[in-house]
Amino acid sequence: MVEGGMKCVKYLIFFFNFIFVISGIALVTLGAVIKGYYNKYLDFLGDGVVGAPILLIIVGVVIFFVAFMGCCGAIRESYCMTMTFAVLLALIFILELAAGITAYVLRDDIRTTLNTNMQATMQNYGKDDYDGVTKTWDGVQMEADCCGAFNYTEWADVEYGKSGDVPDSCCINSVEGCGAGVLLMSPEQAATVVHTRGCVPVMLGVVHDNWVWLTVAAAVLVAVEIVGILLGCCLARSYKYTGYSNVSV
Structure with missing residues (x-):
């Protein structure tokens, strides 16, 4: 019964890692599209706003590789790799949370930057x-x-x-x-x-619309990450206490 439950969690890990892979690709694509749009107005927006889609691309690439590690950990039934997957996912979650708080605090600077630069x-x-x-x-x-x-x-x-x-x-x-x-x-x-x-009002509307898409993407990703962290920890714990921790990494 324990083994069956562990297999269920294992398959869920595969499912969520598949979502992570798709999310990573989607984030890279979204970041590239928004960056391409912002680059046309670099003289107005400044490096701070243009840097947001670059961060999105980086996060997307990192998530893609973390998802790959999660799949490897589940396939090899390795406590070490699965736990590393969960820890890295938790770190990404913390970084995203910090970036979101920073963006919210600095949101009013966008209007000032646009006005000054224009x-x-x-x-x-x-x-x-x-x-x-x-x-x-x-x-x-x-x-x-x-x-x-x-x-x-x-x-x-x-x-x-x-x-x-x-x-x-x-x-x-x-x-x-x-x-x-x-x-x-x-x-x-x-x-x-x-x-x-x-x-200025038109550009603010464009930036606001793009930030809405970024916020929605981040919210969905964070929700998936939380589930992935919990499943990763659960699977790693199962490996540890059922003898799988001895499997080579």
């Missing part, structure tokens, strides 16, 4: 030595249908807008020269030519 990079828009900044701004304004950090009139405060122009990427119908003289128009006239809402 205001600063606007000053360099269109300059010869800042092609990357110009492309980033054009990409954001065209994709998000926005203009300026919080309002299209902010372009009047930077060198590019001194003549009354805004970038063509602000235009509702983006064609060459469409942003010329927009700052000299009335707000009503400008609204027919360019997108008047700012890009």
Whole structure:
């Protein structure tokens, strides 16, 4: 009966390790997709936000290898390997918990970072030595249908807008020269030519949506990890007290 129960736990370990493998691959994929998206806006988001998907990729790779160790421990019925699997899983759980708490505490910094970086990079828009900044701004304004950090009139405060122009990427119908003289128009006239809402709120919404996906993925993974830790400890204990601890590692 004890042997049957141990086999049941063993099969559950296999099942959960299969889930871990899938989870690891999913985390690596999700992290890569989000990182690829964030990289386009590196000038705005800063290293802190962009580092989150990198951490996700690392965790996914580690989970994949930990799951492999768990499978090996169950196959060889090794107390040492199975216990190592449970301990490593517990360490991953603690690291994820610490990362989650840190992200929650620093969540308000994202708005400050976006505001600061966008205001600063606007000053360099269109300059010869800042092609990357110009492309980033054009990409954001065209994709998000926005203009300026919080309002299209902010372009009047930077060198590019001194003549009354805004970038063509602000235009509702983006064609060459469409942003010329927009700052000299009335707000009503400008609204027919360019997108008047700012890009900071739009970017915050994008980051928030991505963090929601990260949070959901982390919550599901943590729940699976807790079960995996308990099963790993249970199986290792069974090996230890039924003589399997003598099996070679």
